[in-house]
Amino acid sequence: MFKKLHDDGAERVTVTIDGREARVPAGETVAAAALIHGLQPFRTSAVSGAPRAPYCMMGVCFDCLVEIDGTPNRQACQVRVAEGMAIRRQDGAGETAP
Amino acid sequence: MNLDAVVVGGGLHGCSAALQLALRKLRCLVIEKDTVGRHASGVNAGGVRRLDRDPAEIPLSVAAMEMWWAIAELVGDDCGFRLSGQIKIAQNETELAVLEERARLVRSLGYEHEEPVGANELFRLVPALSRHCVGGLVAREDGFAQPYQTTKAFRDKAASLGVRFLEGTRVLGVERKAGDWIAETDRGRFAAPVLVNCAGGWGDAIAAATGDPVPFEVVAPMMMVSARLPPFLTPVVGAAGRKLSFKQMDNGTVVIGGGHFGGADAEAGTTSLDFRALAESARTVAELFPIMRGASIVRCWAGLEGFVADGLPVIGPGTGEPGIYHAFGFSTHGFQLGPAVGRIVADLVTRGESDLPIEPFRIDRFAKPPSAVPHPSAGSG
Amino acid sequence: MTARHELAVIGAGPAGLAAAATAAELGLKVALFDDQPAPGGQIYRGVERTPLADPAVLGDDYRRGADLAEAFRASGAAYHPSCGVWLLTPERELGLLDNGQARFVTAGRVIIAGGAMERPVPFPGWTLPGVMTAGAGQILLKSAGMVPGKGVVLAGTGPLLLLLAAQYLRAGVQIAALLDMTPPSNALRALPHLPAALSAFGTLAKGLALKREIHRAGVRVVKGVTSLRALGEARLEAVAYEAGGREQRLDSELLLVHFGVIPESNTTRSLGIRHLWDSRQLCWRPVADAWGNTGAEGFAVAGDGAGIGGALAAEYAGRLAALEAARALGRIDAAERDRSAAPVRAALAKERRVRPFLDVLFQPAPELISQLADDTVVCRCEEVTAGQIREAVGQGCTGPNQLKSFTRCGMGPCQGRQCGTTVSQLIGHTLGRPVEEIGAYRIRPPLKPIGLTQLAALDGEGEAAA
Ligand SMILES: Cc1cc2nc3c(=O)[nH]c(=O)nc-3n(C[C@H](O)[C@H](O)[C@H](O)COP(=O)(O)OP(=O)(O)OC[C@H]3O[C@@H](n4cnc5c(N)ncnc54)[C@H](O)[C@@H]3O)c2cc1C
Ligand SMILES: Cc1cc2nc3c(=O)[nH]c(=O)nc-3n(C[C@H](O)[C@H](O)[C@H](O)COP(=O)(O)OP(=O)(O)OC[C@H]3O[C@@H](n4cnc5c(N)ncnc54)[C@H](O)[C@@H]3O)c2cc1C
Ligand code: FES
Numbered sequence: 021m022f023k024k025l026h027d028d029g030a031e032r033v034t035v036t037i038d039g040r041e042a043r044v045p046a047g048e049t050v051a052a053a054a055l056i057h058g059l060q061p062f063r064t065s066a067v068s069g070a071p072r073a074p075y076c077m078m079g080v081c082f083d084c085l086v087e088i089d090g091t092p093n094r095q096a097c098q099v100r101v102a103e104g105m106a107i108r109r110q111d112g113a114g115e116t117a118p
Numbered sequence: 119m120n121l122d123a124v125v126v127g128g129g130l131h132g133c134s135a136a137l138q139l140a141l142r143k144l145r146c147l148v149i150e151k152d153t154v155g156r157h158a159s160g161v162n163a164g165g166v167r168r169l170d171r172d173p174a175e176i177p178l179s180v181a182a183m184e185m186w187w188a189i190a191e192l193v194g195d196d197c198g199f200r201l202s203g204q205i206k207i208a209q210n211e212t213e214l215a216v217l218e219e220r221a222r223l224v225r226s227l228g229y230e231h232e233e234p235v236g237a238n239e240l241f242r243l244v245p246a247l248s249r250h251c252v253g254g255l256v257a258r259e260d261g262f263a264q265p266y267q268t269t270k271a272f273r274d275k276a277a278s279l280g281v282r283f284l285e286g287t288r289v290l291g292v293e294r295k296a297g298d299w300i301a302e303t304d305r306g307r308f309a310a311p312v313l314v315n316c317a318g319g320w321g322d323a324i325a326a327a328t329g330d331p332v333p334f335e336v337v338a339p340m341m342m343v344s345a346r347l348p349p350f351l352t353p354v355v356g357a358a359g360r361k362l363s364f365k366q367m368d369n370g371t372v373v374i375g376g377g378h379f380g381g382a383d384a385e386a387g388t389t390s391l392d393f394r395a396l397a398e399s400a401r402t403v404a405e406l407f408p409i410m411r412g413a414s415i416v417r418c419w420a421g422l423e424g425f426v427a428d429g430l431p432v433i434g435p436g437t438g439e440p441g442i443y444h445a446f447g448f449s450t451h452g453f454q455l456g457p458a459v460g461r462i463v464a465d466l467v468t469r470g471e472s473d474l475p476i477e478p479f480r481i482d483r484f485a486k487p488p489s490a491v492p493h494p495s496a497g498s499g
Numbered sequence: 500m501t502a503r504h505e506l507a508v509i510g511a512g513p514a515g516l517a518a519a520a521t522a523a524e525l526g527l528k529v530a531l532f533d534d535q536p537a538p539g540g541q542i543y544r545g546v547e548r549t550p551l552a553d554p555a556v557l558g559d560d561y562r563r564g565a566d567l568a569e570a571f572r573a574s575g576a577a578y579h580p581s582c583g584v585w586l587l588t589p590e591r592e593l594g595l596l597d598n599g600q601a602r603f604v605t606a607g608r609v610i611i612a613g614g615a616m617e618r619p620v621p622f623p624g625w626t627l628p629g630v631m632t633a634g635a636g637q638i639l640l641k642s643a644g645m646v647p648g649k650g651v652v653l654a655g656t657g658p659l660l661l662l663l664a665a666q667y668l669r670a671g672v673q674i675a676a677l678l679d680m681t682p683p684s685n686a687l688r689a690l691p692h693l694p695a696a697l698s699a700f701g702t703l704a705k706g707l708a709l710k711r712e713i714h715r716a717g718v719r720v721v722k723g724v725t726s727l728r729a730l731g732e733a734r735l736e737a738v739a740y741e742a743g744g745r746e747q748r749l750d751s752e753l754l755l756v757h758f759g760v761i762p763e764s765n766t767t768r769s770l771g772i773r774h775l776w777d778s779r780q781l782c783w784r785p786v787a788d789a790w791g792n793t794g795a796e797g798f799a800v801a802g803d804g805a806g807i808g809g810a811l812a813a814e815y816a817g818r819l820a821a822l823e824a825a826r827a828l829g830r831i832d833a834a835e836r837d838r839s840a841a842p843v844r845a846a847l848a849k850e851r852r853v854r855p856f857l858d859v860l861f862q863p864a865p866e867l868i869s870q871l872a873d874d875t876v877v878c879r880c881e882e883v884t885a886g887q888i889r890e891a892v893g894q895g896c897t898g899p900n901q902l903k904s905f906t907r908c909g910m911g912p913c914q915g916r917q918c919g920t921t922v923s924q925l926i927g928h929t930l931g932r933p934v935e936e937i938g939a940y941r942i943r944p945p946l947k948p949i950g951l952t953q954l955a956a957l958d959g960e961g962e963a964a965a
Contacts, residue, residue, distance in 0.1 A: 052643035073628030077635035113346035266904035400955035
């Protein structure tokens with residue numbers, strides 16, 4: 021769906037996206053990183069199980085919700101990647117941390 | 119138009135009273151200043167609870183519960199009622215002893231609905247509860263319902279029986295003239311031999327105007343609701359040592375209340391939230407339900423509720439002119455009583471008496487020598 | 500102890516940056532809170548450090564932002580990035596989520612410069628992955644150097660759509676089609692506003708230049724598009740629409756839509772500030788005087804959050820609000836305020852003269868809302884359809900707040916931001932009554948969902964517990 025215009029040479033961090041490791045530019049949003057690395061969909065809706073992915077990228081639609089480090093319902097377009105971060109697709113209401 | 123009764127207030131109690139009056143063939147008008155169910159009745163926690171009621175309220179609560187179990191027969195809608203059970207938990211032996219004492223008291227009054235349970239049964243009923251809890255008090259056949267859906271169902275049923283609802287109309291004053299009560303509103307005057315005061319958090323004004331002042335305060339219980347979570351909880355949970363009412367709805371959202379109050383402005387009809395108190399609520403929840411630590415709070419709100427000094431509602435006739443009946447000031451726990459109180463009011467209007475013991479709710483109970491007025495603090499839910 | 504600031508500014512877009520810098524230069528102790536990690540707001544997002552090798556892709560306007568950010572940095576105003584405001588009280592207490600930590604601060608005055616959001620317009624399939632807004636595409640471009648892989652379809656109406664098309668072309672992106680949904684009759688209706696707009700000739704010239712740029716690049720531009728639909732099961736597969744009376748279909752995996760921008764009014768609404776329905780911009784905006792002062796004591800609004808005026812107008816309004824704050828807090832007197840304000844006000848007035856023309860020219864078709872198909876989802880969070888809303892109205896629901904109780908519409912995590920404007924209009928249309936009378940959702944804090952443990956970490960004093 022999206023590609024990088026060029027390698028911006030930025031510092032990278034390692035995250036996992038649905039279990040797969042990815043090297044992504046530090047400071048980038050989780051949503052941008054996950055879009056480039058093919059997380060599709062980001063979640064299924066809690067009401068009907070419909071597939072959803074980022075819509076607005078500015079924090080007002082809440083369709084980019086994913087599980088980050090075990091916490092569900094995190095806004096991927098508003099959270100920055102960090103070293104070791106575990107990003108996971110969220111199914112329906114999301115699984116809660118044990 | 120010829121009316122037999124004017125009901126002031128389109129909350130659950132006004133709708134329930136109107137419905138019962140209509141079932142007894144009286145022609146009724148309900149006058150509501152905002153919209154039906156706009157205040158406490160439409161925004162409460164929906165707890166349908168006999169558990170831990172003041173002994174004076176137990177007979178009414180038990181009668182109301184029987185109506186809830188068959189609520190669809192009364193109003194043609196299930197009101198979202200769920201027989202989830204309600205449980206009050208103890209975090210230590212001292213709290214458990216208090217709950218056991220309470221169970222003995224209820225039994226001694228001849229009721230069987232409150233049952234003490236130990237840790238094993240507690241965690242079977244509430245697996246998500248923190249393991250430091252030691253036991254609880256259960257009412258297995260209590261539950262919860264959807265407040266707005268319920269109030270609307272009572273309204274719709276009443277309307278189908280001919281009750282008229284006048285919304286966006288405020289009763290400015292009432293007086294008795296030539297055998298009729300006249301309700302003066304911002305949209306004209308309405309007269310009927312019977313006036314029913316179901317004005318909730320504003321009920322004291324009408325009571326005072328008719329010569330029956332009551333020590334009364336308007337409070338704003340606050341609620342929080344979480345984003346949807348996978349199902350983890352069936353019963354409604356309260357706590358002995360904490361302000362808490364905690365339940366998970368069918369849709370997965372978790373509704374948290376428990377009697378922390380925000381700011382109340384009865385005149386403007388608005389409330390404000392106190393996030394320091396809500397933070398306290400959040401701490402309670404995080405301690406008792408580890409599963410909630412990853413939850414996010416999506417919405418918070420508060421509703422206006424009338425709180426009478428002794429924490430009990432006013433139910434019964436006025437002491438002055440005949441033909442006026444009060445049912446207001448439900449002091450944070452009137453939702454569950456709604457179905458029964460309507461019946462009580464209608465019985466008072468048509469027969470002059472009720473089968474249920476309503477003496478403790480007399481409007482003039484404070485007219486005796488003034489006693490110390492405790493600050494409202496009872497938990498809701 | 501809860502920290503106290505003389506002036507709190509919310510938002511680091513042109514309005515907030517200009518307000519904070521101006522106020523700080525006048526000697527006020529200013530704190531600016533912005534939920535983004537770097538200054539710039541929407542238009543100047545990432546302006547201090549864009550990952551783009553060639554920032555010229557974004558156009559000349561973008562550069563003005565760098566100056567603003569620099570002046571702000573030099574002004575001495577305290578900057579709190581990654582710090583969202585989730586609570587505002589009439590006593591001017593602010594609830595912050597500062598890098599994930601909840602805390603309170605208080606302020607003598609507050610300037611709300613929270614900006615705009617794109618107008619959400621429901622259409623069949625708009626919840627499918629692969630359907631995003633043009634703004635979303637632009638944000639990915641500005642902050643992550645990301646562009647569509649292949650065959651992106653742009654659809655809707657408004658300057659931002661044209662701007663994004665041009666920015667993509669400069670970056671070498673291939674655009675499959677630009678579906679212009681501007682009602683053809685708008686041009687004629689906008690004509691009476693043209694003379695006034697000519698005074699802001701620069702803005703108009705820029706718009707025309709964008710159109711030329713798109714035309715020259717040979718992008719397929721389809722005019723008079725209606726009945727937009729996004730098709731697909733798990734994700735977008737194709738875009739269907741009508742044009743020239745014919746049903747059309749384009750295979751695509753990315754559709755970017757845009758229908759103009761509207762003030763993000765949840766923030767101002769949460770304070771109980773009165774909002775009126777702007778029938779030209781088709782949105783709610785807070786009622787404010789010429790300095791941005793609102794009905795909430797000590798709260799001013801500036802920028803696109805106060806009504807859409809664009810980046811320059813936002814910057815000027817920010818300066819005016821700052822001058823008024825300095826007067827109210829005793830740093831300057833009214834005469835000095837007025838003297839300093841005069842040139843700013845003149846520039847603002849000039850900037851605003853182009854608005855009526857643009858507003859009407861790019862007004863989305865009323866049918867987009869009034870003719871919404873019954874099975875189209877309006878509330879993305881709770882998945883409430885237009886049909887369910889019409890049904891609730893049929894059952895006696897008269898307003899957005901009651902609709903929540905009837906259908907759960909507006910009760911999900913976005914707190915009504917995506918459905919609010921549509922719902923007010925749809926109820927109004929169904930009842931045949933003006934939107935103004937229908938009203939809008941009552942908004943309560945938290946302005947954005949807050950973690951239970953984040954809330955729990957606030958202690959009684961209000962500071963986050965250590
Ligand atoms: C947040 C919250 C949570 C709660 N949780 C529970 C719970 O879990 N379980 C439980 O049992 N109870 C609960 N309660 C309490 C319960 O909601 C109330 O006791 C009950 O709804 C009261 O109903 P009512 O009809 O007396 O009052 P209301 O619902 O307040 O209705 C009174 C109506 O009268 C109208 N009115 C007043 N004055 C006038 C006038 N002059 N002219 C015209 N109209 C007028 C008002 O506009 C209002 O609509 C809770 C309350 C709140 C606020
Ligand atoms: C997605 C999008 C893209 C746009 N792109 C362009 C463009 O390229 N060119 C153009 O001319 N116009 C563009 N606009 C129009 C834009 O509204 C104005 O040009 C200009 O950015 C308005 O400036 P402002 O200062 O009013 O608000 P903004 O620039 O929007 O800045 C507001 C800032 O406040 C922050 N904020 C909001 N609420 C809170 C809160 N509660 N707590 C903390 N921070 C908060 C926001 O994150 C943002 O950083 C765009 C609008 C949108 C919505
Ligand atoms: S994409 Fe809309 S909130 Fe993140």
